[in-house]
Amino acid sequence: MPDTPPLGLRDRKRIETRLRIETAAVEIVTAEGLDGATVDMISERADISPRTFFNYFESKEDAILGTQDMGEVQRAIAAGVASAETDDLVAAIVSTMFHIFGPMAARTQLKTQRMALVQEHPRLLSRQIHQFTQLNSTMAAAVVEFLTKRESTLPRDPEHVAEIAVATCVASVRIAVKEWIAAGATADIDSMYLRAMGLTRETLNTLT
Amino acid sequence: MPDTPPLGLRDRKRIETRLRIETAAVEIVTAEGLDGATVDMISERADISPRTFFNYFESKEDAILGTQDMGEVQRAIAAGVASAETDDLVAAIVSTMFHIFGPMAARTQLKTQRMALVQEHPRLLSRQIHQFTQLNSTMAAAVVEFLTKRESTLPRDPEHVAEIAVATCVASVRIAVKEWIAAGATADIDSMYLRAMGLTRETLNTLT
DNA sequence: GTGCATTTTTGCAGTCCCTGCAATTATTGC
DNA sequence: GCAATAATTGCAGGGACTGCAAAAATGCAC
Structure with missing residues (x-):
């Protein structure tokens, strides 16, 4: 720094x-x-x-x-996931996302409005997703590291499983953020985190 | 049909x-x-x-x-998921995707060149993501219908769970397709389908 | 402060993407 | 053949974006 x-x-x-x-x-x-x-x-x-x-x-x-300095963010996320205290992968991913993005989302009029716009206009959303594409692969790499350290039995294709896992968690966070915006962006960040976790669990439940 | x-x-x-x-x-x-x-x-x-x-x-x-009229595709997917024979949600989503997109993926000079272009030009990727976004919400709606029909206990938020479920399955299919292309696009479609299913299962295993 | 180098801002001309509208042409069912 | 319907086209125009060169602002010596 x-x-x-x-x-x-x-x-x-x-x-x-x-x-x-x-x-x-x-x-x-x-x-x-x-x-x-x-x-x-x-x-x-x-x-x-x-x-x-x-x-x-x-x-x-x-x-x-606005401008995103993705290099910084990428390093922070990789470090966050890999060094998470929990053994729960979902918690590791989701909580890291909130730890990194939470502070950035400090409620200024500008950021809140911007997030609302992204929800509203698919064109903006896809452009943002595109910006985040690199971030996803960074996260996937971090997840592989996480798995290598903690899981006794690695999945056959750690890299691919990691990518799908990241996709699932990111979708949950996205939905939680969407709800948060829809509710007027009033609730605190922690409740958004819990919501994202809950949604993920419910989905995993439904899929298995 | x-x-x-x-x-x-x-x-x-x-x-x-x-x-x-x-x-x-x-x-x-x-x-x-x-x-x-x-x-x-x-x-x-x-x-x-x-x-x-x-x-x-x-x-x-x-x-x-080469954007197809997505309306047609969307209706086909919604119908496919909702009327799937299996009770397995993952199978319903993944198999419907392969049934709809499989025939479209027949190898032509045109498609091969197109895929190369998408890799090469980020702007095209962005646009493709945009198209998939619309498709995702259609699929999510179909999943809600699927759940309403089959599951005795609905999750608390069927719509949101459905969106995350779709994101997970789509990510699996995307990876399976990527592998398929990397391998020279030679293997048959069925093996790609099985691969996507397997990846999803492994991921769910890892996440829970 | 004054002068000079560097950076930033700006106007202008021009290209390209994309749209609405109305006229023209092609296909269809009779 | 004839009307109804649908596709094609030209035209006018708005808006995004770029290159270029002039003008203004800033930084740095002295």
């Missing part, structure tokens, strides 16, 4: 502008819908020229989703 | 035109890259006007992916 170097005025302005664009994008899309919001509108509210918009983001969708 | 009604000239031409567009799209993108291929080029090679292109496909990406 390199400590923050002192930012000059230039960099501070750049960060602030970026945030202004993200905020404007989320607000306008919330109000006007995904197709109703134009880059011109967003730029105007963010107080920049339309051309500058594309200096900050490659596409309208990217601005709405 | 309604037996094939005799197709008139009109319908035959439509099917043929659609195929011509898909082929032209894949060929040109293969040659020129995703951004180098324009709708105008594709239309010219397919011998239609650019405007007609958009009568067949919503977007350039859809033409490359």
